[in-house]
Amino acid sequence: MTALTDYQVDARGVASITLNRPEKHNAFDDTMIAELIDHLHQAQDDNQVRVLVLKSRGKNFSAGADLAWMRSMADKNYDENIADSQQLSKLMADLNDFSKPTIALVQGAAFGGAVGLAACCDIVLAQENTSFCLSEVKIGLIPAVISPYVIAAIGARQARRYMLTAERFFAEQALQVGLVHQICDDFDAALERLLDALLNNSPAALDACKQLIAEVSAQPLGEPLRNLTIERIAAIRVSEEGQEGLTAFLDKRPARWTQPKNH
Known part of the structure; x- marks a missing residue:
């Protein structure tokens, strides 16, 4: 059976997961979901991987x-639907919680669960004519499994509109509500600029920063949150990469994780 996805890692440690079912508009089923989960685990466990690109x-x-x-799914009972939904939920959680920076390149249409995939990535690039749609209510369903990630990306107020109307909206609106970070017609050039920035940052600091963002955004302001941030900065300062970064900065030399300019 032909794989519905591709997985590759380049010499810089940039992993790419590619949905490869263009004849079906890259619609996903249980097989594709399983493949995506496997690829995410492979990338997570590979110490050479520094950035993940989803396209x-x-x-x-x-x-x-x-x-x-x-x-x-419509022909299956409640328990079978629970089991099936757990897999999709696992995919979203694994992508959202991936410890290394993630970038989504979104072209054409991104409907339903595909909006969830985008919302789970750290950075989303879209083309000007890219359209999005949370279309579930049109067919009597709800965007339940993806809702935590979509609401985290666009906020409850915007979710009320786009989840309830199921209207199609385009990249400019997606940019305004926070689902998309940048609109660009040349994915390659925009991606390279992002990769240059990310690959010159400390891998351990990026991992810690992603954890920090997740924890800070889930807690109210107060002494427990202040204590968490105090502990995190102290820990990263005395860590191996923290010491290397500070020393390199003071010595006016590149840190060991930086990329050569002629990659």
């Missing part, structure tokens, strides 16, 4: 759930 082949990023797969 797709063809005209559209992803049309969301595959119709045949959705039809099969």
Whole structure:
């Protein structure tokens, strides 16, 4: 059976996961979800991987759930649907909690669960004509599994509109509500600029920074949160990479993790 996704890692440690089902607009089913989870685990466990890029082949990023797969779910009972939804939930959580920086390149259409994939990534690039749609209520469903990540990205106020209307919105609106970070027609050039920035940063600090963002955003202001931030900066200062970074800065030399300019 032909794989529905591709996984590659380049010499710089940039891993790429590519949705590879263009004839079906990269719609996902249980097989693709399983493959994506496997690739995420592979990238997470590979110490050489420093950045993860999620992209797709063809005209559209992803049309969301595959119709045949959705039809099969309609024929299953509640317990079977629970088990199936757990897999999709695991995919979203694994992508959202991935310890290294993640970048999504979103072209064409991103519908349903594909909006969730974008929302789980740290940075999202889209083309000007890219469209998004949380279309579930049109067919009597709700965007339940992806909702924590979409609401974290765009806020409850915007979610009320786009989840309830199921209207299609484009990259400019997605940029305004926080789902997209940058609109660009040349993915390659924009991606390289981001990779240059990320690969010149401390891998351990990036991991710690992602954890910090997740924990700070989930807690109210107060003494426990202040104590957490105090402990985190103290820990990173005395860490191996913290010491290397500070020493390199004071010595006016590149830190050991920086990339050569002629990569």
